[in-house]
Amino acid sequence: MNRCCPLCNGFIDIYEFCPDCGGKMEDGGAINEYYDPYSPYIEIISSRERFENDNECLHLIYCPFCGRDKREKIKKVLLDGYKLK
Numbered sequence: 213m214n215r216c217c218p219l220c221n222g223f224i225d226i227y228e229f230c231p232d233c234g235g236k237m238e239d240g241g242a243i244n245e246y247y248d249p250y251s252p253y254i255e256i257i258s259s260r261e262r263f264e265n266d267n268e269c270l271h272l273i274y275c276p277f278c279g280r281d282k283r284e285k286i287k288k289v290l291l292d293g294y295k296l297k
């Protein structure tokens with residue numbers, strides 16, 4: 213079965229509002245794809261979490277207004293569940 217992240221593939225959009233300023237938060241991309249060897253922040257999301265969450269895609273959601281960010285797990289879906297129009 214081919215699972216994919218609906219957010220990575222543009223099937224869904226992020227509708228989260230910043231708890232600090234109320235601005236609409238945006239998807240910063242999948243953290244798995246972030247590669248920054250100097251960032252301890254990324255180190256915390258160890259490979260352990262990656263392995264255990266094969267059905268989820270970890271995204272960085274950020275507020276473009278105040279810079280707050282957080283991690284959000286997006287459940288991967290079966291590709292069949294989304295018919296392309």
Ligand SMILES: [Zn+2]
Pocket residue numbers: 217218219220221242269270271286
């Ligand atoms: Zn994703």
Ligand SMILES: [Zn+2]
Pocket residue numbers: 230231232233234235275276277278279280
């Ligand atoms: Zn904000």
